[in-house]
Amino acid sequence: MESADRLKQLLHDQYIRFLHVHEAYMDIEIEQLLDIAERRAITRLPRNITAIHVIDCIGRNEPIxxxxxxxxxxxxxxxxxxxxxxxxxxxxxxxxxxNDNKKESYFRLTPQGKQLFDLHTQLHQVEAERFCGFLDKYTDGELGVIRNFLQDYSMELERKLTEGV
Incomplete structure (x- = not known):
C-alpha cells in the first residue's frame, strides 16, 4: 500500500510542476501572440486571454x-x-x-477582429500539431488512460467549481 501512496504523491507533485510550467508556457504564448501581431501591424489587442477566446468563439460561430x-x-x-x-x-x-429578429443583437467580427481571429487560429493549429506530435510516443492504450484521467479530473474540478470548492 505504501508504494501506491508514494506513487500518488509523486503524481501529485508532477501535476503541480505541470501546472507551474504550463502557466509559464501560457505567458510565453501570449507574448508570441503579441509579437506576431506587432509584426503583422495589428496594433491593438485585448490584454485578456478570455477576450481573445471570445473573439475566437464569435469567429467560429458568427453571427452569435x-x-x-x-x-x-x-x-x-x-x-x-x-x-x-x-x-x-x-x-x-x-x-x-x-432580419427576422429585431429584438436580439448578435456579434460579428470587424476586419480588425477577423485579423486577430485568424492569428489566434494559426497559433492554435501550430500548438495542436505540436501536442499531437508529442503524443506520438504513447501507445493507444496509454493514450486511453491519459484521456480518461484528463476527462475524469476535469469533471472533478468542474464539480468542485459548481459546489464552490
Whole structure:
C-alpha cells in the first residue's frame, strides 16, 4: 500500500510542476501572440486571454448572441456582456440584428477582429500539431488512460467549481 501512496504523491507533485510550467508556457504564448501581431501591424489587442477566446468563439460561430457565447464558453452571461462591450468599444466586434429578429443583437467580427481571429487560429493549429506530435510516443492504450484521467479530473474540478470548492 505504501508504494501506491508514494506513487500518488509523486503524481501529485508532477501535476503541480505541470501546472507551474504550463502557466509559464501560457505567458510565453501570449507574448508570441503579441509579437506576431506587432509584426503583422495589428496594433491593438485585448490584454485578456478570455477576450481573445471570445473573439475566437464569435469567429467560429458568427453571427452569435451573448447567450450562445456564454453557453459555448461555459461563462456567465454577465461576463460575456462585459467582455462583449469592451470588444465592441475597442473595434474588434460589431453588433447586428438578423432580419427576422429585431429584438436580439448578435456579434460579428470587424476586419480588425477577423485579423486577430485568424492569428489566434494559426497559433492554435501550430500548438495542436505540436501536442499531437508529442503524443506520438504513447501507445493507444496509454493514450486511453491519459484521456480518461484528463476527462475524469476535469469533471472533478468542474464539480468542485459548481459546489464552490
Amino acid at each position: 448572441n451573448s447567450t450562445a457565447i456564454a453557453e459555448v464558453m461555459d461563462l456567465s452571461k454577465a461576463s460575456i456582456t462585459k467582455i462583449g462591450s469592451k470588444l465592441l468599444e475597442e473595434g474588434f466586434v460589431e453588433r447586428t440584428q438578423l
